[in-house]
Amino acid sequence: MNSASSGAKTLKITSNAGVVEARQLVRALTLECRLSLVEQTKLVTAASELARNTLIHGGGGTMTAALVDERGRRGVRLAFQDTGPGIPDVDLALTDGWTSGAGMGLGLSGSKRLVDDFTLETVPGQGTTVTITMWKR
Template sequence: MARQMVRALAQECRLSLVEQTKLVTAASELARNALIYGGGGTMTATLVNERGRRGVRVVFVDHGPGIPDIDLALTDGWTSGKGMGLGLSGSKRLVDDFLLDSVVGRGTTVTIAKWAR
């Protein structure tokens, strides 16, 4: 469902096919992380128009254990589980804006955006 919602908004925003694919891939990875590591959560996706530019913003919120070392978590190859360690760092590379906020014991919020060119 996350992929479908983000794809529909990316198309509505008229992102190129390549940019749509990047955004959908990042959203898919972050939704998976929220589910597996955060125990679930919510995703909110919206069309945005800021400072004369159009885009899609997606926010993931979970109430899991949080990330104790964000810099380490954003390092390629590091994983707290059995994955390849590319979910967070790879997602960051695929989008234009990436903001990760996490508090140990409270959860994690990741906000991404992709802007139309």
């Protein structure tokens, strides 16, 4: 996580309980950052989708969460990392409606639309890292 961050915390996402814990941590950070209710809801929703992707498609992994201060802005940054199979076609994976499983195909593309900053790094056979940030307005 680039920029100044305070109290970064990393959670393991290896079960549904890890997904729930990730949502709870994100909610707490959004309150601490004083994000609006709409911003809180968007970030928690995106985090829930990405945590579930980390568990289901990545075989489990981690979420690192922190408050960040960057260029005079304050926000919440989350990084979801797994060592799963990676994503062979990122453009396809970011297409609304495309799914590699039984879902609705809105996880990655929907999460990208919900947050201010979204980066996806993946290497087939080595894993994926998705980093998202929501900035306080």
